[in-house]
Amino acid sequence: MTTTLMDRTLLGPELPAVPYDHPFRAELRAWLEHHPLGAEPLAQDEKFAFRRAWHRELAADGWVGLHWPTEHGGRGADPLTQFMYYEELALAGAPEPANTPGLILLGPTLMVHGSAELKARFLPGILSGDEVWCQGFSEPDSGSDLASLRTRAEMAGDEWVVNGQKIWTTFGQYADLCFVLCRTERGSERHRGLTLLICPTDQAGVTIRPIQQISGDEEFCEVFLEDARVPAEWVVGEVGQGWAAAMTLFGFERGDQGYTDHARMLVALARSEATLEESAATGLVSQPRADQQRQVHRDLWVRIQGLRQLNYRGAVLSAQGQEIGAVGSMTNLVWGELEKELGTARAEASGIRSIATGRHDTHGRLHSRAASIYSGTSEIQRNIIAERLLGLPR
Amino acid sequence: MITEPPSSPDHTEIRDLVRDLVATTFTSEKMRAAAASPLGFDEVAWKQMVDLGWSSMALSEDVGGDDLGAYVQCLVHRELGARLAPTPYLSCVALGASALTMLADGRGDDLLTRIGSGATAASLVLSHGRGWAEGSSPTLTARETGEGWVLDGSVGMVLDGARSDVLLVVAPVGDAWGFFEVEARVASVRRTPVPVVDATRSLADISFDATPARCLRDEPVTTAQVSALVDRLAVYLAAEMVGAAASCLRQTLEYLRARHQFGKPIGSFQALKHRCADAAVAVTVAQELAFAAAEMIDADDDAGLRLAAPLLLARAGEVFKDTAEECIQLHGGVGFTDEYDIGLYYKRALVDNELLASPVDAYARMDLVRKETIA
Numbered sequence: 191m192t193t194t195l196m197d198r199t200l201l202g203p204e205l206p207a208v209p210y211d212h213p214f215r216a217e218l219r220a221w222l223e224h225h226p227l228g229a230e231p232l233a234q235d236e237k238f239a240f241r242r243a244w245h246r247e248l249a250a251d252g253w254v255g256l257h258w259p260t261e262h263g264g265r266g267a268d269p270l271t272q273f274m275y276y277e278e279l280a281l282a283g284a285p286e287p288a289n290t291p292g293l294i295l296l297g298p299t300l301m302v303h304g305s306a307e308l309k310a311r312f313l314p315g316i317l318s319g320d321e322v323w324c325q326g327f328s329e330p331d332s333g334s335d336l337a338s339l340r341t342r343a344e345m346a347g348d349e350w351v352v353n354g355q356k357i358w359t360t361f362g363q364y365a366d367l368c369f370v371l372c373r374t375e376r377g378s379e380r381h382r383g384l385t386l387l388i389c390p391t392d393q394a395g396v397t398i399r400p401i402q403q404i405s406g407d408e409e410f411c412e413v414f415l416e417d418a419r420v421p422a423e424w425v426v427g428e429v430g431q432g433w434a435a436a437m438t439l440f441g442f443e444r445g446d447q448g449y450t451d452h453a454r455m456l457v458a459l460a461r462s463e464a465t466l467e468e469s470a471a472t473g474l475v476s477q478p479r480a481d482q483q484r485q486v487h488r489d490l491w492v493r494i495q496g497l498r499q500l501n502y503r504g505a506v507l508s509a510q511g512q513e514i515g516a517v518g519s520m521t522n523l524v525w526g527e528l529e530k531e532l533g534t535a536r537a538e539a540s541g542i543r544s545i546a547t548g549r550h551d552t553h554g555r556l557h558s559r560a561a562s563i564y565s566g567t568s569e570i571q572r573n574i575i576a577e578r579l580l581g582l583p584r
Numbered sequence: 585m586i587t588e589p590p591s592s593p594d595h596t597e598i599r600d601l602v603r604d605l606v607a608t609t610f611t612s613e614k615m616r617a618a619a620a621s622p623l624g625f626d627e628v629a630w631k632q633m634v635d636l637g638w639s640s641m642a643l644s645e646d647v648g649g650d651d652l653g654a655y656v657q658c659l660v661h662r663e664l665g666a667r668l669a670p671t672p673y674l675s676c677v678a679l680g681a682s683a684l685t686m687l688a689d690g691r692g693d694d695l696l697t698r699i700g701s702g703a704t705a706a707s708l709v710l711s712h713g714r715g716w717a718e719g720s721s722p723t724l725t726a727r728e729t730g731e732g733w734v735l736d737g738s739v740g741m742v743l744d745g746a747r748s749d750v751l752l753v754v755a756p757v758g759d760a761w762g763f764f765e766v767e768a769r770v771a772s773v774r775r776t777p778v779p780v781v782d783a784t785r786s787l788a789d790i791s792f793d794a795t796p797a798r799c800l801r802d803e804p805v806t807t808a809q810v811s812a813l814v815d816r817l818a819v820y821l822a823a824e825m826v827g828a829a830a831s832c833l834r835q836t837l838e839y840l841r842a843r844h845q846f847g848k849p850i851g852s853f854q855a856l857k858h859r860c861a862d863a864a865v866a867v868t869v870a871q872e873l874a875f876a877a878a879e880m881i882d883a884d885d886d887a888g889l890r891l892a893a894p895l896l897l898a899r900a901g902e903v904f905k906d907t908a909e910e911c912i913q914l915h916g917g918v919g920f921t922d923e924y925d926i927g928l929y930y931k932r933a934l935v936d937n938e939l940l941a942s943p944v945d946a947y948a949r950m951d952l953v954r955k956e957t958i959a
Contacts, residue, residue: 199957203888206879488951492895496869503587503872510591517587520865569858576857579586580837580864583852 193226195219196281200460201453202495205502207509208274215274221251222282230285232553234407238288238364245287245319255293255317262301262309263317269508273501280453291360292316292323296369299439303386303427312367312388324365326356326389326413327436333358334570337380337433341372341415343387350374350387350420352395355412358564362398362411365391369439370415371432384432388424395419405556406547410564441518443565451525452498455532459494462532463487465551466539475541486535490528497524519579523571526562533558585830585868589875590659598656602663605636610667612925618670619783624747625670631702639677640700643685647696654816654881658823658874665827668925668932670784672705675744678820680706683752686813687763688800695750695765707748707768708817709739709790710810711755715941716894716949717810724792726755726762733764733799738791743939745788746777753797754813760804764797772796782931785939812886815893818940819877822900825936826871829904832929833863836911843916856914863907870896870903891953898946905933 198210225247231237248254257272258264267275287293297316300309315321332339341354352372359368368389375383391398395418400408427435466487470480504517537544537555544551562568576582590599609629610618618626633639642657643649657677664673681699684692684706698704712720724737735755745751751766751773766773772795777788837860840851850856873896880889908930912919919926937943 203876203880203892204885205876206883206885488947491954492899492947492950495895496873496899499872499876500587500869502876503589507587507591520586520868523861523865524869569854572858572861573854575586575861575864580860582837582840582857582860583849 193223193282195222195278196283196457196460198277198281200281201277201456202498205498207270207506208277208502212274214271215278218253218275218278219282221253222278222284227282227284232548232550234409237285238361241285242288242319242322242364244285245289248287249318254287254289254319255297258293258297258313258317259301262297262313269505273505276451277453280451280457283457287319288361288364289316289319289322291325292321295325295439295442296323298442299369299435300426302438303431303435305423308388308424308426315366321366322361322364324359324362324368324391324411324413325439326359326362326368326370326415328358329355330357334567336371336436339371339373339384341370342376343370343372343374343385343420344376345422348422350422350424352387352389352415352418352420354415356415357401357410357412359398359411359413360409360564362391362413363400363408365398367391368396368413369426370420371436374429374432381433383430384436385429386426386432386435387420388426389415389418389420393419403557404559405553407553407557443518452494452501455494455497455528456491458532458536459487459490462536462539462551465536469539469541474543475539479538479541483535483538486531486538490532490535493524493528494532497521497528500524519571519574522566523568523575526565526568526571529561530558533561585833585871586864587868587872589872590655595656595659598652599659599663601636602638602660603666605632606663606667606669610664610669615668615670615784624783624786625672629669630671630673633671633673634702638673639681639702642677643681643696643700647693648700649696653878654819655875655878658820658878661820661823662827662830662871662874665824665932666831668782668784668828668928670786672744672747674820674824675707675748676705679708679743679817680748680750680752682816682820683708683754683763683813684800686816687754687805687809689802691798691800692765704750705744705748706750706752707742707744709742709745709751709753709766710814711737711739711753711761713739713741714939715945716814717754717761717807718949718952722756724753724755726753726757726764726797731796733762733797735764735766735792735795735797738789740789741778741787741938742790744786745790746775747786751790752800754805754810757804760806761810763800763805765800766792766795766797770795780935782928782935784928784932785935812890814940815886815889816881818893818897818946819874819881819889821936821940822870822874822896823878825900825904825933826867826874828929828932828936829867829900829907830871832908832911832926833860833867835925836860836914839915859910859914863910866903867907870900873899887957891950891957894941894946894950894953897941898943898950901933901937901943901946905930905937908933 204210230240255264256267260266329339343350343352368391370387370389374385395416397414399412401410402408466483469475500521504514507514533555537551638660640649641652645651684696711722711724726735748768751768753764754761772793774791775788780787841849843850877892877896911926915926918924
């Protein structure tokens, strides 16, 4: 059995540094053609299992963590290769590998700030997908204002003892390990006195409670830390320097070319366009509604082309070794707003059917409402752009 | 804007040279004075631009050019747009020279050389008015007589049509098109200047009455070739729009930092900040699209440009107009006075959105190309 891959013309004009006839694309495409995916289940536990299996399948042939250095099991792929990687995966209709946060956020942060021992202990499991990671940053009273966080850790004997509560921890219920940002200096304020710890989740002091979303998913969790234990040396970076490590992680989050995934959006949009035409032909969607939705689809296509160009600029700059922080805030803002509108358009393409549950488009529309909120709300991104990039006063 | 596409040392060096000269040559006062002068532009400044090689930078070496490519020329367009510089650069160097390069079969080389040296100003006249050629309705005819070719008919709103020495005309011949050179200062050519809202741009209605024309190419020009020319023109025009939009926003940011109300700079208010952030992102994306399209010209990626050019023209047009409108509002009362330049950017946006194709028409073209590409 083989997978049918969608045509690259769907992505828009060819970009010079990532040509469609690049040998890397051919190599990945050949592999993808012989690794059929099947349809991703809608129910979350099955979906996560599906993604975990997909992660392992990719990892078995060295197709995850391409941007990781070879010493850590990656290919040392440059950002332009990553760009092509995500485009080809999207054209194959591939899901996210289960351990994406580990691959793009936690692993790379560990490489920058972790000790040799921590890297040797944890990186292989991230790559193989055997150990799934989650991130414990936000707290109930510290969302956009992260530096106000209150979770604290103190040394007791040869262990850290952690107390507090985290929230919005993505796929915490499936995770083996959690990056916990906590206050280790008594009386410290804001970004001082924070430390980034690696906390095992399978212990009495850690309770993980999924939060049900309007989509029915439970992608985010509350994490209750009640005398949770962390080995003394499981500190990422220096004690008291957790803010720097967190900032490094945010840099990866904003900069990752897959996170701001234009190719997946373009594939979803093409499918939505096809669905709309079917719906118009069968009368499921009226002609006035179809006409209006065609305009919506076109507008989305144009704007996703803009996102693609921004992502491309980010990849080119990163490949030249330049900082792309600025590009990251923009792609995040553009991506979040587009994702919501795309989710809406996909559902609208099926008219009244889109209110029935148990459908990917119904689910997708509800799910997409989170896109401009998590990883920094659109409003926070606009503040960052206005203050740090445009120099407007605080 | 937030990102800066040109990153090679060659490009940034040229950019800085152009930027410095444009900033001193086209200050607000000088720009306004040049636009209000009888000629509509500053001849001394134009001569200086020619002497620096800006009019020949993208021409091939065999016609005296430097063969630096469209990307570099777009850097000049962007900076000229940023200061709303009144010059014949767009009509002559972008439109005229591109038409000669793409459509004439060697017979236009003498003219190209003269455009490059500033000796001749040429304007492009598309017999279908403006926009891509497919499905258009020409208002000019060309016919061959015993004494050669002659043109009849009229075309409205030709950029720099009244002040050029030569008119380069694309007119229908049978099922295809012919490409002609017309001496502009002859009795059978009537040129009527049409004052437009943006005084830095000069337009004219032109009519021909059995006007003798020199045919610049034996083979017919296909409709696809005319549209490929329009693709290229769209990139140059978009580069000016992007430069103007970014400059308009930069001036607004300066104002928001300086102007105080309620004891604070008004730029500290989140309602205004967020609008600036959105505008900056839009301008940044449009600029990325513009320079990506310029790269396609230099890489001879005609297929890519067919899709990228109408997309770019539509987006650059919308973004420029939206940004200018936002900037007036962000300035408050002074935004709609003539004392500030912001209103001039708005007027330029209105004109630039009509020059080649409106965003709606550019999107229609984009849809057509997309359908072909996917089919």
